[in-house]
Amino acid sequence: MKEKESEGKLAILIPTLNEEQAIGKLVAKCTDVTEKVYLIDGLSTDKTIENAKKVGAKILLCEEKGKGIALIKGFKSILEDNNVDFIAYIDGDNTYDPSDINHIYRRMKKESQYDLMIGNRFPKREKGTITRLNMLGNKVFSKLISILVKQKIVDSQSGLRIMSKDVADFLVKTLKSRNFEIETEMIVKAAKVGYKIGETPINYYKRDGDTKLDPLIDGFRILKTIFKSAVNRKS
Numbered sequence: 390m391k392e393k394e395s396e397g398k399l400a401i402l403i404p405t406l407n408e409e410q411a412i413g414k415l416v417a418k419c420t421d422v423t424e425k426v427y428l429i430d431g432l433s434t435d436k437t438i439e440n441a442k443k444v445g446a447k448i449l450l451c452e453e454k455g456k457g458i459a460l461i462k463g464f465k466s467i468l469e470d471n472n473v474d475f476i477a478y479i480d481g482d483n484t485y486d487p488s489d490i491n492h493i494y495r496r497m498k499k500e501s502q503y504d505l506m507i508g509n510r511f512p513k514r515e516k517g518t519i520t521r522l523n524m525l526g527n528k529v530f531s532k533l534i535s536i537l538v539k540q541k542i543v544d545s546q547s548g549l550r551i552m553s554k555d556v557a558d559f560l561v562k563t564l565k566s567r568n569f570e571i572e573t574e575m576i577v578k579a580a581k582v583g584y585k586i587g588e589t590p591i592n593y594y595k596r597d598g599d600t601k602l603d604p605l606i607d608g609f610r611i612l613k614t615i616f617k618s619a620v621n622r623k624s
């Protein structure tokens with residue numbers, strides 16, 4: 390097997406709920422980056438777990454519903470591994486490119502400038518990958534979040550991020566989000582305590598399988614998280 394630059398130090402976490410079409414392809418690409426590839430599965434009823442196991446993913450289960458709850462549970466389990474210094478997470482619908490994780494990880498280790506890096510999909514994304522409504526929501530949320538954290542955040546809803554172990558540990562102790570609003574809460578709370586957040590352009594492709602995001606319900610939850618953060622800004 391070829392030597393992997395990040396072996397033993399980077400773990401990749403993939404939240405999944407019924408992603409049987411995408412997960413095999415995605416996990417296979419992730420195992421080219423690191424052998425520490427974990428699924429945190431929200432009790433999928435299709436072949437997600439089976440397909441992921443076949444290509445080398447370690448399976449963690451989360452009995453409660455919600456991407457936010459799942460991510461926190463996944464971080465907690467991975468943090469028990471002393472041989473991990475960074476944790477990346479990537480959506481399980483095969484829309485992101487795991488080789489982007491590899492590049493960003495190497496850069497973060499070399500430069501030690503950032504604690505949390507967000508993959509920015511906007512400059513390089515394939516056409517038709519984000520609906521107009523989701524795009525509008527993301528732009529509005531990203532503007533509001535940028536004001537809150539006093540730095541420009543372009544793609545606040547991105548599902549590919551890499552963070553130091555220290556940030557992951559902080560997030561596990563701090564975040565309350567159950568669903569997709571975790572992406573927002575993560576940025577606001579990490580920035581508030583002074584972690585350095587950056588964005589890097591990444592590839593983004595069309596989804597395999599059905600969306601789990603409800604633009605209205607989840608959009609409302611994200612907006613609520615932003616307003617709560619604004620109210621608590623001084624505390």
Ligand SMILES: Nc1nc2c(ncn2[C@@H]2O[C@H](COP(=O)(O)OP(=O)(O)OP(=O)(O)O)[C@@H](O)[C@H]2O)c(=O)[nH]1
Pocket residue numbers: 403404405406407408429430431432451453454455456459479480481482484518519548596599600601602
């Ligand atoms: N464990 C777990 N994972 C979830 C849950 N809901 C969504 N996910 C996963 O979270 C990731 C993001 O969900 P998506 O449906 O891709 O959301 P999105 O990328 O905002 O929406 P699309 O642009 O339509 O893909 C996917 O890998 C989902 O399978 C859940 O309740 N539990």
Ligand SMILES: [Mg+2]
Pocket residue numbers: 480482484548596
């Ligand atoms: Mg998606």
